[in-house]
Amino acid sequence: MTTRTAHATAPTPPTAAPARSAVPGTPWFEFKQTLQPWTRVVLGIVGAALFLGAWQIAGTSDGVPRALFPPPTDVGRALWRLFAEQHFAADVWASFVRIMLSFGLAAVIALPLGMLMGAFAGVAAVLNPLLAGFRYLPATAFIPLFLMWLGAGEEQKIALLLVGVVFFLITLLMDNTLAVRTELIETARTLGANRRQILWSIVLPASLPAYLDTLRQMLAVGWTYLVVAEIVATTDGIGAMMMRAKRFVHVDEIMAGIVIIGVLGVACDGAFRLARHVAFPYLRYQR
Amino acid sequence: MMLPLEAAALARGRPVGDPDFLHFSRVCKDYPLRGGQTLRAIDDVSFSVTEREVCVLLGPSGCGKSTLLRMAAGLDRPSVGEIALAGERVTGPSRDRGMVFQSYTSFPWLTVRQNVEFGLRMNGDSLALKEGTADYFLERVKLEPFQDAYPEQLSGGMRQRVALARALANYPKLLLMDEPFGALDAETRWQMQELLLDVVSKDAMTVLIVTHDIDEALFLGDRIVFLSRHPGRVREILQPPFKQGGRLTTKEALYDAPGYHDIEKHVMRMMREEGAGAPH
Numbered sequence: 001m002t003t004r005t006a007h008a009t010a011p012t013p014p015t016a017a018p019a020r021s022a023v024p025g026t027p028w029f030e031f032k033q034t035l036q037p038w039t040r041v042v043l044g045i046v047g048a049a050l051f052l053g054a055w056q057i058a059g060t061s062d063g064v065p066r067a068l069f070p071p072p073t074d075v076g077r078a079l080w081r082l083f084a085e086q087h088f089a090a091d092v093w094a095s096f097v098r099i100m101l102s103f104g105l106a107a108v109i110a111l112p113l114g115m116l117m118g119a120f121a122g123v124a125a126v127l128n129p130l131l132a133g134f135r136y137l138p139a140t141a142f143i144p145l146f147l148m149w150l151g152a153g154e155e156q157k158i159a160l161l162l163v164g165v166v167f168f169l170i171t172l173l174m175d176n177t178l179a180v181r182t183e184l185i186e187t188a189r190t191l192g193a194n195r196r197q198i199l200w201s202i203v204l205p206a207s208l209p210a211y212l213d214t215l216r217q218m219l220a221v222g223w224t225y226l227v228v229a230e231i232v233a234t235t236d237g238i239g240a241m242m243m244r245a246k247r248f249v250h251v252d253e254i255m256a257g258i259v260i261i262g263v264l265g266v267a268c269d270g271a272f273r274l275a276r277h278v279a280f281p282y283l284r285y286q287r
Numbered sequence: 288m289m290l291p292l293e294a295a296a297l298a299r300g301r302p303v304g305d306p307d308f309l310h311f312s313r314v315c316k317d318y319p320l321r322g323g324q325t326l327r328a329i330d331d332v333s334f335s336v337t338e339r340e341v342c343v344l345l346g347p348s349g350c351g352k353s354t355l356l357r358m359a360a361g362l363d364r365p366s367v368g369e370i371a372l373a374g375e376r377v378t379g380p381s382r383d384r385g386m387v388f389q390s391y392t393s394f395p396w397l398t399v400r401q402n403v404e405f406g407l408r409m410n411g412d413s414l415a416l417k418e419g420t421a422d423y424f425l426e427r428v429k430l431e432p433f434q435d436a437y438p439e440q441l442s443g444g445m446r447q448r449v450a451l452a453r454a455l456a457n458y459p460k461l462l463l464m465d466e467p468f469g470a471l472d473a474e475t476r477w478q479m480q481e482l483l484l485d486v487v488s489k490d491a492m493t494v495l496i497v498t499h500d501i502d503e504a505l506f507l508g509d510r511i512v513f514l515s516r517h518p519g520r521v522r523e524i525l526q527p528p529f530k531q532g533g534r535l536t537t538k539e540a541l542y543d544a545p546g547y548h549d550i551e552k553h554v555m556r557m558m559r560e561e562g563a564g565a566p567h
Contacts, residue, residue, distance in 0.1 A: 187392040187450075190360050191406035191457055192382030201409065205396045282395050285439035 070252040078252035094236040102161035103222045110169035118177020139164035152233035164225040165218045176210035216272035223265045304338025314368035330518035341494040343508030347561045351519030352497045360386045385454030389466040391446045393438035400434040406457030424452040444475035464496040506541045
């Protein structure tokens with residue numbers, strides 16, 4: 001009885017908007033959709049599996065020379081061989097140290113410059129035209145110069161990796177600093193903060209999350225220069241291994257090197273994301 | 288700065304104190320145009336704000352009221368004339384003149400409490416920090432339960448309360464507010480107006496506040512400076528007669544106040560006249 005009356009007086013609204021995203025069979029192409037974490041993981045695995053599957057089929061089909069285009073299973077075996085028998089871990093470590101040293105150096109140079117250029121128009125006016133020019137020079141063009149100046153040792157490789165990212169880094173960090181809202185700086189001034197305090201207590205903390213994002217993006221670019229840097233007169237490192245493998249047409253080992261660079265890149269990316277999450281708890285509430 | 292108790296004793300009566308506490312003296316603002324000409328946006332503006340008074344700058348958009356406020360803060364400079372606070376010429380921003388902006392200016396990386404303490408930290412005022420200044424003002428704006436939250440977790444009205452407490456905790460001589468409730472919804476807006484009047488009355492603050500909302504001006508202002516536009520000039524200075532016995536505490540009291548409708552109509556007519564010929 002009661003239920004019937006309730007139905008009569010308050011007609012149920014048609015099942016609509018709120019329920020839609022929860023039901024199975026969610027449409028694929030919906031704008032601004034929020035996915036469940038596990039859905040994202042599954043879809044990510046599906047994407048990778050599709051790629052590996054297509055590669056496996058292509059690599060094992062007739063007419064494709066297996067030595068020049070090995071399937072993922074061969075690359076996996078090569079990886080195992082490299083680590084177990086050829087001390088590949090030492091190569092990976094050498095490359096990792098090179099990337100970290102050069103990128104650390106680039107960050108140490110670029111952070112103060114980018115911050116000062118973004119904060120003070122005068123500093124930007126002096127440095128920006130010069131740095132903008134350097135940005136257009138290909139890093140590889142510096143290899144002969146660095147070989148003459150620094151020799152064929154570690155310094156030359158670090159220098160090349162540094163030049164590859166530092167000019168972009170400065171410009172991007174400057175843009176991050178410029179994006180600090182004027183009202184925040186003006187508020188600090190009316191609260192009695194002086195120039196130095198505004199730089200350290202407003203401009204820096206307001207820019208830091210963006211700085212971290214920029215560093216993350218540019219570290220990826222640093223990894224892309226790695227093989228170039230390790231081609232010239234190098235005996236260790238992922239790139240050097242790949243050049244050795246090329247001499248003996250060990251394509252599976254070259255591909256293994258590429259895979260390892262990708263894996264290390266993704267790991268660095270993850271480390272930066274984690275750092276961002278831990279260092280800036282207030283960003284979790286951003287709408 | 289007076290002690291809160293002394294201030295409370297003064298709160299109910301008319302503001303008393305230096306009649307020229309904040310003084311605008313023949314202030315003009317020119318902007319350069321192409322071809323070496325200049326546009327005079329603000330022309331020969333002179334008026335005074337009495338100590339402990341709430342003064343409202345009211346006028347149509349484009350009358351230069353925000354620019355006048357920014358000049359009082361020291362964030363802009365007058366082209367001609369000068370502004371003085373307690374006899375001292377304004378040459379730049381200082382902790383004497385706290386400001387609340389229309390846009391949200393809470394520092395997102397600091398908690399509510401850290402935001403409120405920001406000015407005292409910048410000025411090395413460890414005594415005020417130890418004495419619980421932040422607690423006092425957090426309580427005044429009813430944000431004590433949210434002191435450890437981040438601004439991003441708060442509503443718009445709460446964020447403006449953070450900005451208000453942050454400005455007041457720094458013990459400024461003058462509080463400047465640039466359409467502080469302009470971005471809030473109607474309900475939050477009247478609640479904030481009542482809260483603001485309560486807070487500044489109890490602490491006997493001198494306030495200069497910019498608005499284009501007639502209701503807000505009549506509710507908040509002991510004195511209302513109405514500006515004309517193109518160029519901005521002082522057209523009329525009003526002192527609502529229904530505030531002779533003291534400030535209002537609720538919006539209903541404003542609507543019941545004798546003469547409220549006449550003065551509102553009068554201001555509305557001025558608004559319309561100033562707006563005439565404006566682009567629509």
